[in-house]
């Protein structure tokens with residue numbers, strides 16, 4: 001089932017590797033290797049401008065703008081590279097080492113703009129193939145800049161102001177600074193309002209194969225996963241969280257913080273601050289909150305190890321006094337062995353535990369968090385070589401129209417030996433789109449209920465895909481309660497959480 005995802009992913013891994021090589025070289029420029037001597041004419045790059053000729057939906061403007069700015073950053077980096085490598089390499093050096101990688105980066109960026117617009121409007125064709133290649137201004141001079149303004153959809157006029165994302169890093173300390181010492185970070189946590197999930201259950205722990213509340217009783221948490229925070233910046237806020245808490249009776253929100261695809265790596269400070277702010281918003285409502293380090297492509301979590309350590313150090317320092325934060329260290333590892341995933345978890349968990357010693361940690365499993373099933377493995381490899389820290393659970397993800405009875409049988413079997421948490425599932429195929437399979441979803445959720453396995457549905461967003469729980473345009477407004485703002489999948493999950501019986505009506 002995951003074949004096509006996987007082949008797509010592997011080609012993107014290669015692209016990211018190219019980007020990484022480029023980035024290393026740019027860093028080297030900073031230490032002055034091969035800087036052009038005075039009087040030498042250094043060429044600059046000459047890139048076509050990307051023209052957005054369609055209206056950009058309000059929800060996606062920040063994302064599109066960030067990517068337009070990225071095109072300028074890429075131009076600047078290429079110019080620096082041209083300067084620092086004068087005289088290096090043979091005839092094809094500039095093409096192979098500078099213009100080629102620049103083209104790859106531009107293709108990804110232009111495609112991301114298309115995808116972003118396509119979330120809430122027809123996906124435009126911005127001619128990435130034609131616009132990506134840049135030529136050389138052999139006589140030097142300034143490179144043409146990429147304009148970053150865009151035609152806005154008319155609905156913007158009434159849209160509520162965007163709370164995020166920040167397009168420029170704020171002046172506060174960058175996320176790369178070392179975390180504060182434990183002693184200075186024990187700010188008292190906000191007290192959860194009476195009767196809320198956190199007030200009732202308090203600090204969670206893992207007891208045997210189950211999730212337990214502060215009294216040691218096994219419980220099941222039901223909640224929602226956000227979509228990528230960078231893709232739908234207006235969908236997770238005090239209003240929508242109040243709706244899932246007080247109108248749906250949900251127990252948690254999962255904050256899906258993508259690392260790639262325009263996520264954390266493009267603005268570590270901005271995304272770290274955004275997550276910290278949303279944890280506070282959820283805390284005030286008495287919700288549990290899962291901080292999801294949403295890796296997907298590349299699928300080896302070790303690729304992002306450094307970013308993960310810095311990110312979790314910061315978030316746990318800010319929320320050391322909280323009893324409601326669950327840390328998910330890697331969304332869906334793919335194309336890697338369990339051994340590699342475990343090695344990553346062994347390095348990240350101590351960073352989390354330094355500030356937040358009692359928190360429950362979720363570890364993604366092999367094959368897109370399929371317990372290895374997608375790769376033809378089974379849960380046995382985890383049972384044979386488990387993560388040895390306390391209060392750890394393993395994630396399992398399903399998409400009801402793709403994953404049926406055989407996977408349910410495997411989960412029932414695995415749950416006898418391993419603490420499982422379904423931090424993400426969908427009512428459709430694993431593409432997150434297409435027809436909803438509510439019969440399959442109900443079979444899954446009934447099984448999870450009987451096993452007391454917690455679950456969160458993908459996703460609290462208002463896009464075109466069938467996974468979006470909100471109708472398009474909802475997140476630009478201020479009404480999130482009731483069924484009027486919900487799609488079929490949204491109505492199904494609200495009803496399931498609220499009444500125990502799922503219904504799309």
Ligand code: IDC
Nearest residue numbers: 261296331332368399424430431432465467
């Ligand atoms: C999908 C989104 C889609 C986005 C894609 C890549 O719905 O808009 O373009 O990711 O970023 C997962 C992943 C989750 C996927 C989801 C549906 O954790 O990121 O979201 N899915 O494909 N695993 C299985 C399915």
